[in-house]
Amino acid sequence: MRTTRPFVPDTWHRPMLLCAGVMAVLAVVSGAGLLLDDRVLLGAPIWLKPLKFALSLGIYCLTWSWLYSLLPRRRTTAWRVSTTIVILALVEYAIIVTQVVRGTTSHFNVGTPLNTTLFAVMGASIAVIWTGTFVLTVLLVRSPIADAATRVALRSGAVLSLVGIGLGALMTRPTAEQTRQLGDGTFRGVIGAHAVGVPDGxxxxxxxxxxxxxxxxxxxxxxxxxxxQLLPLVVAVLVVLARWWPRLRDGRVRARLVLVTAGTYAGLVALVTWQALRGQPLTDPDTTTLAAAAALVTAAAL
Structure with missing residues (x-):
């Protein structure tokens, strides 16, 4: 039965699986672009963004293709939602590549009517993808999974992943400099940014x-x-370690360890969000950030 073999799916979502395969091919194509196209955009090789998005979307689709098999209820709803996500993910990726071919940015670009339209389509697509992921997450949380550690990993992982996708909305806010440009008539056609406290690029x-x-x-x-992806991997590692560490053969022990890991990971997401919003690079944390990180590690250890 599905509930007693949580890591052995019976029916993968084929459109999601196909999309993951397409993204694997496109990752190779983007890698070739890095080698053959020496153009640079905002301080980075122009094909780096398509490569990163191909890898990220591929991992996302592969994961949810597997998770689809663990949804014994509302399978038709899950199929339709997952297929819609695949279509929109392909649309978003196509826009990213189109803009690369045109030699311009895809995100935050509202400098011309065409660029504004493309960015608006991307924004609408990611909003629907987030909503679809929310629906799938609700279905996953309500699905019976017998193994306690796997149940904790998948449910908490899905919720944290949904939060992570949603955090992308923080990048669409105009920066202080962009707000000033809009006010004094020197607008340069960009709304939003990855970086905080410094210009993109x-x-x-x-x-x-x-x-x-x-x-x-x-x-x-x-x-x-x-x-x-990380939390189910923790479960798999604990299962392997249980061969040599008898204490881990107790499912309740594994579940508690995964719960601690999930809580710590949630704290990490909050920490790096706070650090980024303060305009601080990941590679140069200040004393306050280090103290918060130490408190998080201590709490996890206790």
């Missing part, structure tokens, strides 16, 4: 591009969104 971390001179709202967005 400054020095960034390798691969991720996260700002090393100011806050970066992509960090809490990323950390929260991928709770849905």
């Amino acid at each position: 400054g020095p960034g971390m390798p691969l991720t591009g996260w700002s090393t001179t100011g806050g970066d709202l992509r960090i809490p967005h990323f950390v929260g969104m991928h709770a849905l």
Whole structure:
């Protein structure tokens, strides 16, 4: 039965699985773009964003394709919602690639009627994707899963992932400089930003591009969104460790450890969000941030 074999799905959501496969191919294409196209946009290789989005969307679709199999109720609703998410994810990715080919930005770009329309379509798409993910999360939370540790991991991971996706909305707010430009007539066609306290396009971390001179709202967005992959992985690790550590063979012990991990992860999402909003780079935390991190680790250990 599905409830007694939580990690063995019986029916994957095929459109989600197909989308994950398409994103794997597009990740390879974007990687080739990094090697063959030397254009730079906002301080980063122009094909880096399509690569990151292909990987992120691929992981998202692969995960929910599996989770679909754990939904014994409202399967038709879940199918329709998941398929809608796939269509909109492909639309969003197509816009990102279109803008790369045009040599301009996709996010926050309202400099021309076309760019404004494309960004509006992306905004509407992600709003529907978030709503669809919310529906799937509710269905998952209400689904019976016999293994307690797996149940805690999937439910808390889905909720934290939903929060992480929602945190992306923080990037759409106009910065203080953009507000000033709108007021004095020097508007440059950009509303919203990744960075806090510094302009987008400054020095960034390798691969991720996260700002090393100011806050970066992509960090809490990323950390929260991928709770849905990390927490089930913790369960899998505990199951493996139980072979050598008899104490972990008790399902209640594993469930409590996963609950502590989920609570700590929620604290981490809050911490990196707070740090980013204060305009502080992840790589250069101040004393206050370090003290909060120490308190979080201490609480988890206790």
